[in-house]
Amino acid sequence: HRQWKCIQIQRWLICVLIGITTGLVAVIINISIIQLTELKMKIVTQAIEKCVKSACLYQPLLIWITINAGLVMIAALLTVFVAPVAAGSGIPQIKCFLNGVKVPNVVRLKTFFTKVVGIIASVSGGLAVGKEGPMIHAGAVLAAGISQGRSITFKLTFPLFEYFRNDREKRDFVCAGAAAGVAAAFGAPVGGVLFSLEEASSFWNQALTWRIFLCSILSSYSLNFFMSLYHHHGGDLAYPGLINFGKFEGTYEGFELPIFFFMGVIGGLLGALFNAINHKITIFRNKYVTIRFLKVVEVIIVSVVSATIAFMMMFLSAQCNPLGQDINVDLQFLCEDGQYNTMASLFFTPPEDSVKSLFHDPLGSFQPLTIIIFVLPYFFVACWTYGLQVPSGLFIPALLIGAAWGRLIGICMNAICPDCLWSQDVAKYALIGAAAQLGGTVRMTISLTVILIEATGNISYSLPLMTVLMIAKWVGDFFNQGIYDKHVHLAKVPILEWEPPPLSINIHAREVMGTPAVTVREVCLVKDICRVLSDPHNCHSGYPVTNEEGKFRGFVLRSQLLILLKHKVFMERSGPDDRLELAVFRDSYPRYFPLSIVNVSEDEQRCHIDIRPYLNPAPYTISERASLPRIFRLFRALGLRHLVVVNDNFEVVGIVTRKDIWKWGHHGKS
Amino acid sequence: HRQWKCIQIQRWLICVLIGITTGLVAVIINISIIQLTELKMKIVTQAIEKCVKSACLYQPLLIWITINAGLVMIAALLTVFVAPVAAGSGIPQIKCFLNGVKVPNVVRLKTFFTKVVGIIASVSGGLAVGKEGPMIHAGAVLAAGISQGRSITFKLTFPLFEYFRNDREKRDFVCAGAAAGVAAAFGAPVGGVLFSLEEASSFWNQALTWRIFLCSILSSYSLNFFMSLYHHHGGDLAYPGLINFGKFEGTYEGFELPIFFFMGVIGGLLGALFNAINHKITIFRNKYVTIRFLKVVEVIIVSVVSATIAFMMMFLSAQCNPLGQDINVDLQFLCEDGQYNTMASLFFTPPEDSVKSLFHDPLGSFQPLTIIIFVLPYFFVACWTYGLQVPSGLFIPALLIGAAWGRLIGICMNAICPDCLWSQDVAKYALIGAAAQLGGTVRMTISLTVILIEATGNISYSLPLMTVLMIAKWVGDFFNQGIYDKHVHLAKVPILEWEPPPLSINIHAREVMGTPAVTVREVCLVKDICRVLSDPHNCHSGYPVTNEEGKFRGFVLRSQLLILLKHKVFMERSGPDDRLELAVFRDSYPRYFPLSIVNVSEDEQRCHIDIRPYLNPAPYTISERASLPRIFRLFRALGLRHLVVVNDNFEVVGIVTRKDIWKWGHHGKS
Incomplete structure (x- = not known):
């Protein structure tokens, strides 16, 4: 009986360790991306400033492409040659693992390193990817490693936690790790617990749930603690998580609901379109891009194309806004002194900040044309990018696309009724659009709702958010599967559905x-x-x-x-x-x-x-x-x-x- | 295959019906209680005003006792003679039902009527009970009734939904009904889904979860719609749910965390004490109060004692505050003109409003002595009340007790550091205290966290709330079981734990x-x-x-x-x-x-x-x-x-x- 107690205590201890280290890893990823992006921006803006007058704009373009391609190549080389399973967001793989399917190498240390270094490189390298999915995967690997007390890559075995060396125990800890990853990525501890439970196949076990819960809370705490130190707010633990969508104020009127529902339908349609195009590309890729060398080349091509398109867009969209106090990007570019290029502000910041800009910048910040020029190419580039041989999250691209067209609708509403109180707030339309697009793409359910509620820190939009996510899922399911299911399906993994097949x-x-x-x-x-x-x-x-x-x-x-x-x-x-x-x-x-x-x-x-x-x-x-x-x-x-x-x-x-x-x-x- | 489709559509349809009707029932319960409480207050205050000058204060006391005892007797008679299973909060019974145990009559229509009428009577009758638990039970019964398309009490059978007349289908719908009940009771749709999933034993089924989700959303919508009409805010669907704890602003400092943790320990201890006392009383009750007549008499005695204590407390606590704009109770009582009796404001309002007062009234509203005089007797009366033969929820009494001692701690903090910014806000201490007390009593986990977050509409306290709920559970579990488990245990229901017994x-x-x-x-x-x-x-x-x-x-x-x-x-x-x-x-x-x-x-x-x-x-x-x-x-x-x-x-x-x-x-x- 004493041994039983001892094992229980070990279980809790492991969860504490998983939570804290996952938060720490998230901090490292986050800070690295911020620093690299700033560095890149500094180099390129200097080059631009030098060249605006002397008509040598090909120089900054080349510099930009070189930096991006270089970073992305690191990610691609690591992924292709060290751990191919680290490609993509990792969520489909974790889903399979928790469902009870063995996925080779999915929780190994070398996968972890590839994932962490790769995601830093590919986000800083300007690909249309987010870091959230990979962070969940990273948390899961950490959990497996800590609970087993050994690493096969390094041939290390610690005489710790030997009792847990079997499939069932390992899976329980991986659950906790994935939850900690979500908690760190979105600042959403409850969402993390739900994510794990939604994906794990076994029945709801209260004791396990408690451990997962502790794990995600600690992950949030440790992330907040270190990030508040980094931002010189030391000790302010209420400091928001990694994704911070800013404060949503205001409310909505009953008659706006049909508009929101309509946006849900659009989200479902666009999500289904996204999945369908990505499906075709993935099939093509599986057929023709089979040699390792070709895979790396494809990644570099995508990187160069993304960078070129972005650069061209900054020229095409000539919108210049006066510098305000809220704007933390001063990219003068071709604008006059005291102004900044709005398109550049979308491309030269970490993608999370772009989402935030689309949510919260005041009504006039983005002209409809700027948004349209931005969202159309971005949609297709994001489609092409997901499935490349680099670690790449899907949440941020989906949110960015959705926030863009959501804001467009908000601007339309304002044009229809310029003096109404309810149409002054474009943030809510951007938020609903982002949720609809994300829901239409990944088709996740409650966990996603809770994650979005926790990430926006606002509960008053919970009802419309839920409804929109449901509608987007229904509309999307009418056409095809969610993107994760699609990739699981294409990989021919024997994952079981929720219900026995009909008939x-x-x-x-x-x-x-x-x-x-x-x-x-x-x-x-x-x-x-x-x-x-x-x-x-x-x-x-x-x-x-x-x-x-x-x-x-x-x-x-x-x-x-x-x-x-x-x-x-x-x-x-x-x-x-x-x-x-x-x-x-x-x-x-x-x-x-x-x-x-x-x-x-x-x-x-x-x-x-x-x-x-x-x-x-x-x-x-x-x-x-x-x-x-x-x-x-x-x-x-x-x-x-x-x-x-x-x-x-x-x-x-x-x-x-x-x-x-x-x-x-x-x-x-x- | 077509029949399969048809059944799927019927499933969704039933969930829509369950959601809307549950919301409606919640509205009826809510409005009835508000109206009855107001009526009662009007009669009694008139009597007091007449008697303050002519020294006949026994008259209003008698009037008050008569009204209270009369109302409570209705509840007791119904419960004892029509549906004994409607006694208590109904959460233990629903828990058993979802676990797979057959509980006779638990989802019958006569139970539903007893529950609804009984809870209106016992809350308006001034017992130390809340209406939230019974509302969950009511939702569950509605779900069973609608999905089966028949009522045994009325010998009615509709030729509808015949396919669902078996245990498994019925249980799934009862899940949805319970979730809708939580959604209506706390304005917490996500919390409702989690509550159902936490209690139901089967593995997480995504399709079912979606239906439960829709059901709780609709329940929230329908409640908000009708309540906003009642409050003349027609169409404002963001209008908060039944429990509205008001807006929590502000944040907390890192060094306050240890204080919160300490409050978690207190909550665990007080919760364990509550459960232990209630355990003794229940055993006594099971042994000696066995005849139907005695059961009714006991209820009436508790009612009279509660009323007398409340009346005496209003005299003992002579705190008079000037009438402000926020105060919606003007009970002059023994106070001078332009002032009101603070203790009376706790007793003459629906209990939800008392919780809100303890949360949000400004720092000086309640003197420490007033709070102590209030909380001590209330604690024991609440202990005595839970388990009586009337419908009675436990959430509100626990929140009230916790908010009271939480506010006390907040006042202490303010006394320690009167000029600090962080100690100006007693609301957060009251909130943490309420959570700790509730967590220490019922020992529920994530669903409770989410319910509290949704009910307070504030996400920034989520981390301390979760941690405090965990600590309260740990401390409480050290001494005894949660109160629901205790009552299930006492009833000798073969409910299965989460893990096989050790060894x-x-x-x-x-x-x-x-x-x-x-x-x-x-x-x-x-x-x-x-x-x-x-x-x-x-x-x-x-x-x-x-x-x-x-x-x-x-x-x-x-x-x-x-x-x-x-x-x-x-x-x-x-x-x-x-x-x-x-x-x-x-x-x-x-x-x-x-x-x-x-x-x-x-x-x-x-x-x-x-x-x-x-x-x-x-x-x-x-x-x-x-x-x-x-x-x-x-x-x-x-x-x-x-x-x-x-x-x-x-x-x-x-x-x-x-x-x-x-x-x-x-x-x-x-």
Whole structure:
């Protein structure tokens, strides 16, 4: 009982560590991006100022392109050659991991480094990406690393937290890490908890929820603490999180709701369009951009194109505004003294600040034409960028696009009724637009609502926000899947849906299962086990065990058999009391060796192995007459990977894997 | 496939209906309480004014006591004689229902009426209760009623929504109804969704979550719409919900955090004390107050005592404040003209307004002595009240107590540092105190945090609020259970915890199961079935079915057997193609008749019944070697009620019910 207590305390301790370190990592990412962006801006503006008079504007363009391409190349090289799984936002991968699917390398330390360095480089490099998704992934990897107390990349093992070296415990901690990541990225601890729970498949466990909760709170605290120090507000813990959309004041009138709903529809349509275009691009990419070298080249091309378009836009849009007190970017560019180029202010600041400008800058700051010139190319560049071989978040591009067209609608409303009180506030339209666009793209639900509410720090818009997110999801779902689901689908990962496929009530275990199942005898020859393990057609992670009469006796994992072979636990070689300790099995988690490195001599091949002490004597089984929904629910609720099917004599007749169920789900759809 | 679509649409439609009607019911409750309280106040103040000069203060006291006792008696009579399950807040009952336990009458229409009328009467009657918990229960009953399209109380059946007449569907809708109730009670739609998910045992289902979400949003909208009409703000949908704690401005300093944490500890201690006292009282009550008449008398005694104490307190506390513009209660009482009695302002307003006063009235409004005189008796009266045979919510009393001592601490802080900027704002201390007290009493987690954030409409206190709620829970859990769990426990309801009992890994199905299991043959004599059904020692809701060799073939429900008997589906009397339709079974849900009303003649006793077409051919089973945690997880994740235990020959050896597991959990604890 004391050991039980000790393990409980360790669990809490690990969550504390995860929370604090995730906050710290977020601080590092954030400060690096701010510093690099400022540096870049300084170099380029100096070059521009020199050249405005001497007509050598190609020089700053070249400088800009070189800096951007250089930074982005670092990200691309790391991603392509060190950890390809670090590409993209990481949210689809975390989703799969929490759903119970094994994604190779997803929580390894080298992935973490690639993600952190890569996202700093690609955001500072001016790609149309955000840092939020990658931060969630970073939190998840940290959690896995800390809870396991070891790193495979560095071949380090600490004698800590050994109890937690198994799939279930690891997954629980990764949940907490992802929540801490959301908490740090958006300053949204409650949103973080909800995100984790929404993606994890298992049933709501209150004790676990409490730990996740603590973890995200600590992550928020540590982020706020360090960022307030950085901004010389030391100790002001109410200092807002990383994404700070500024203060939303004011309220809305009942008759504005239909306008908001209409914006939800637009968001759904644009989101679906975004996903459809990205889908085509991804298919093209999977087909033709297959060599590593080409992948890096594509990233550089996108970077150069983005930079050139941005530079051209600053020229095309000749809007100059007088410098005010709220404006923290003074890009004079082609404007007269005392004025700044509004388009430049969108491109030369970190993307979070651009979103904030679109929300809060006063009504006249952006002319409709400036916004249109900005949003159209940005939309397509963002579409092209997501899926490149660099770490790239999707939230900020979606928010930026949505805020832009939302502001446009706000300006229209103001033009329709210039003297009305309700139409003076464009911030609310920009906010609703941003939410609609984001909802239409990622189709997430409550967690997104809560994240947006927490990030805007305003509760009075919660009702319209929710409604708009729902409408955007409905409209979008009418055309295609959410972008994360799309990418999961394209990667052919056997992720399970929320409900069993429709009309599956008449499909039975018999039709779903893989047959014949490869079984192992309770006591058998080493030769037989070697044969089963080396069978190339059977790469299941475990085997049903039968007795001599063929009755089902339990389940043994492939990894267990390998370890038994490696330690030569043969009946002829050891006493009856020699049993391998549990610690031996735990120790080799999670990377098991292949059969080839186990040397079994001719002589040993004829020995016997007794599996009985090691097998799982009562795994979940299902009758061959069970219907697919029943099997589905068992997989979904318990996060199973395989299920043994037995007949009325308790003999093994087949084995159902996650992939079998997934296949039926997709048959049912098409 | 079309039918599938149709059912989906019906699901959404039902949720829309549930949301709107729940909001409406909340409006009715709310307005009735406001009107009754105002009326009462008018009568009593008139009497006081008349008597202050002529020294007949016993008259208004008597009038007050009579009105209060009269109102409360209505609530008590209804509860005791019509629907005893409507007593209390209803949250423990809903918790059990969502956990998968059948609670008789909990979602019936007569319970609903008792709850609604009862809560109006008991709140207006001046008991130390709130209306929030009962509103959640009311939402849940509405949901059950609407989704089933029938009322047993009125013997009405509409030919609507017949598909949903089974336990699982009903539970999903009750989830949505409870969420709508929370949304209406606290103006907290997100909090409502979380509340439902936290209490429901099944795994997170995204489609269901969306429906629950829509339901709570609509409930908020409909409440806001009607309340804004009532307050002549028609159309202002941002009008805050029922509980409106006013606007919280300002922020906090880092060094205030330890003070907040300390308040969390106090909240935990006071909450544990509250629960301990209430536990003793409940045990006493269960032992001695058993006759219906006594129960009503007890309620009236509490009412009289509450009224007398309140009246005396108004005299004892002689604090008179000048009438300001913010004060909406002008109770002159013994004060001079142009002043009002502060204590009276706490007692003569609906309790929500008292909480608001303690939060927001300026620093000098309440003297420390006034608060102490108020909070001490109120604490014990609230303790005594919860568990009486009237509908009574616990949130408001806990918030009131917490806000009072929180304000006291705020006043102390101000005394310590009278000129500091941070100590000018007592509202934040009152808020933190309220949260700590509530958290220490009910020990709820994220849903409570979100509810409080939504109800205060302020996000900047979210971090301290969460931390304080966690600390209060930890401290409280050190001493005893949360109050809802305590009442569930006292009622001996087999509700399952979140985790399997510790050290249960060595307990196996063999030891847990009930044995021998009563089984039924696939094809058997009517006589045998009658014998099984009338066995008084066996009241399971279903029986394993075996074939002639004794092998397990499936599971049949008691209700199914009863219906087969009633419709006389005997092999000798009907053709081979005569099968009962599914609709027949659905139609008699949920109230099945007893065996006694089925007349089976001597002749029919010798007929055979073929159960095969009706049984569930592949229910979940478990091997007799399975460990308790494995069984536990199956029950918890899938919400099972019973599980058949089979041996290696696939023969039935026993049956595990929810109660069996629950018993082991409680053995493990003691």
